[in-house]
Amino acid sequence: MKTPYVPHIFGEEVERKLTSRLGWLTAGVASSIPWPSLDVCVVYAGDEYFLRGTKNGDNTSPPCITIACKDGGVDDAIAKIYRFTSILSWFEGGYVDVSGYIWGSHPILYGGRTVYSSMGIAGDKSFNCNHMPIVEQENVRKALAFWREGERLDEIHDSYAFLSFYKVIESQFSNGKKKAEWITAHIDKLTDRAAIRVAELRAAGTDVSRHLFDSGRCAVAHASLDGEIVDPDIPEDRRRLSADLVIMKELARIFIRDELRVLDSRSLYRERDRLEPWASLLSQEVLESLKNGGAPDQVSALTGHIVSIGLWPDGPIPGLERMTMHTVAVESGVVKIVLINDRKTILLVFFLDYRSGRIHTNLEDGGLLNGESKPTENDVKAYATFFYKVFSNGIAELTCGENEPVDCEVVIPVNMMMTMSAEQAIADAVERFRNENAATNDPRPQAS
Structure with missing residues (x-):
C-alpha cells in the first residue's frame, strides 16, 4: 500500500487557497483525535482537505473539514471526505465521523447540529498525518x-x-x-x-x-x-x-x-523505510549490500548530489537550499555523509542507516567553517535555524532532486536542555555574530 509524502500547509498560504476560488463544501465532524488549533491544508491523494482549526478569533469553532466543490458536485465531494475520514480515523487511532455538511460559494464553517467530540487540541503546526496510506482497493x-x-x-x-x-x-x-x-x-x-x-x-x-x-x-x-x-x-x-x-x-x-x-x-513509524526516496541514487546491488549490513565502496555514488535541507512542515531553510553531499565513511550498512554549501561556510553531518531505513542528524560535528570564505550573517542564521529547531525536536527533511523529502529521526538531547525558545536562540546567535564582527572591524586600538 502506498504511503507517499503528504504536504501540510499552514499559515497565510491556507487563507490564500481558501479565498482563491468559489464553491466549497464543509463537513462538520465528531472527532476523538487531537484536532488542529489553526487551519491546515492536507494534500492527500491528489485533493486538498482543509481541516478547520478550533480557534476562530476569540471564539472556539467545532471541528470541520472543507473541500473544493463545484455546484452540483456535492455527492462526489462528501464521498471524498467520507473516505478521507475513514483512513484518518484508523491512522490516528480514533474516530473522525461526518455529522453533516453544507455547500456554499465561500468556505464557511459548519454550523449544523451540535455533535459530540472528545478531541484534544493539537498545536499551531503539530497536526501531522504525513505518509498516511492511500486506499485504492x-x-x-x-x-x-x-x-x-x-x-x-x-x-x-x-x-x-x-x-x-x-x-x-x-x-x-x-x-x-x-x-x-x-x-x-x-x-x-x-x-x-x-x-x-x-x-x-x-x-x-x-x-x-x-x-x-x-x-x-x-x-x-x-x-x-x-x-x-x-x-x-x-x-x-x-x-x-x-x-x-x-x-x-x-x-x-x-x-x-x-x-x-x-x-x-x-x-508506519516502525516499518517505513525513510531512505526509500533515495533508492535511485545507488545501484540495487549496493542497496542490498547496505541493507544487509555491508560496507560497499560504491556508496561514493552519493557524492556530488545536491540536497536541500528543510524543516517539516515549513520547507527549505533559507541558505541551506543547495548543499553538496559527500560520503565520508561506511560501516555495517551505515553511511556517514556531510553536506556543504557552495561557499563552504556551513557543514552538516548525517548518518544514513540502511539497515533500519532511517537517517540520523549529528548536531555535534556540524558547524560553521572559516576557510577561503568567511561565514556571513545569513550563514549564521541558516545554521542556527537548523541547529536550534532540530535540537528542539523539529523534524529535518532532506530533498534531493525531484524525490520526496527524506525525514530525519527526531533528536532527543541527552543531559542538555534549551533555556529559551528556538526563535530567541536563533536571534541571539545572529546578534552575537553582529557584535563580534563589529568588534573585529573596529579600526580603533583594542585594550590589551
Missing part, C-alpha cells in the same frame, strides 16, 4: 468505513458498535464458512481484555466464534418474536454485548492490520 475502503463507524459508536451504542466491527470482517468474505474459519483461527491471537473475555466464555463452555455470530451479530441485526435478540430493556443483554465488544473490536483491528496491511501511525 474497494474492499479496504469498506473495511475502514465500518471501522470508523464502530469507533464512533464505541462507548455510545455498544450494540451497533459491535455490528460495525463485525462488518469489518464480514464485508471481506463472500463465503460465510470462510469468514467463520478466519474468526475461529484468530481468537487465540487476542490479548489483554479480549483474551480475558474469551477465557470467561470458554470456561462457561461457550463456542466463542459461534457465540459472536449468534448472540452478537445476528442478535443485534435481527429481531423476531421467538429468536435471540439483544433486548435494549434487559440489563443482562446489554452487559453481555458490552463484554463481547472488546473481542469483536480486536478481531476487526487484526484483520485490517494483518490481512489488509493498512498501516497506522505507530506501525
Whole structure:
C-alpha cells in the first residue's frame, strides 16, 4: 500500500487557497483525535482537505473539514471526505465521523447540529498525518468505513458498535464458512481484555466464534418474536454485548492490520523505510549490500548530489537550499555523509542507516567553517535555524532532486536542555555574530 509524502500547509498560504476560488463544501465532524488549533491544508491523494482549526478569533469553532466543490458536485465531494475520514480515523487511532455538511460559494464553517467530540487540541503546526496510506482497493475502503463507524459508536451504542466491527470482517468474505474459519483461527491471537473475555466464555463452555455470530451479530441485526435478540430493556443483554465488544473490536483491528496491511501511525513509524526516496541514487546491488549490513565502496555514488535541507512542515531553510553531499565513511550498512554549501561556510553531518531505513542528524560535528570564505550573517542564521529547531525536536527533511523529502529521526538531547525558545536562540546567535564582527572591524586600538 502506498504511503507517499503528504504536504501540510499552514499559515497565510491556507487563507490564500481558501479565498482563491468559489464553491466549497464543509463537513462538520465528531472527532476523538487531537484536532488542529489553526487551519491546515492536507494534500492527500491528489485533493486538498482543509481541516478547520478550533480557534476562530476569540471564539472556539467545532471541528470541520472543507473541500473544493463545484455546484452540483456535492455527492462526489462528501464521498471524498467520507473516505478521507475513514483512513484518518484508523491512522490516528480514533474516530473522525461526518455529522453533516453544507455547500456554499465561500468556505464557511459548519454550523449544523451540535455533535459530540472528545478531541484534544493539537498545536499551531503539530497536526501531522504525513505518509498516511492511500486506499485504492474497494474492499479496504469498506473495511475502514465500518471501522470508523464502530469507533464512533464505541462507548455510545455498544450494540451497533459491535455490528460495525463485525462488518469489518464480514464485508471481506463472500463465503460465510470462510469468514467463520478466519474468526475461529484468530481468537487465540487476542490479548489483554479480549483474551480475558474469551477465557470467561470458554470456561462457561461457550463456542466463542459461534457465540459472536449468534448472540452478537445476528442478535443485534435481527429481531423476531421467538429468536435471540439483544433486548435494549434487559440489563443482562446489554452487559453481555458490552463484554463481547472488546473481542469483536480486536478481531476487526487484526484483520485490517494483518490481512489488509493498512498501516497506522505507530506501525508506519516502525516499518517505513525513510531512505526509500533515495533508492535511485545507488545501484540495487549496493542497496542490498547496505541493507544487509555491508560496507560497499560504491556508496561514493552519493557524492556530488545536491540536497536541500528543510524543516517539516515549513520547507527549505533559507541558505541551506543547495548543499553538496559527500560520503565520508561506511560501516555495517551505515553511511556517514556531510553536506556543504557552495561557499563552504556551513557543514552538516548525517548518518544514513540502511539497515533500519532511517537517517540520523549529528548536531555535534556540524558547524560553521572559516576557510577561503568567511561565514556571513545569513550563514549564521541558516545554521542556527537548523541547529536550534532540530535540537528542539523539529523534524529535518532532506530533498534531493525531484524525490520526496527524506525525514530525519527526531533528536532527543541527552543531559542538555534549551533555556529559551528556538526563535530567541536563533536571534541571539545572529546578534552575537553582529557584535563580534563589529568588534573585529573596529579600526580603533583594542585594550590589551
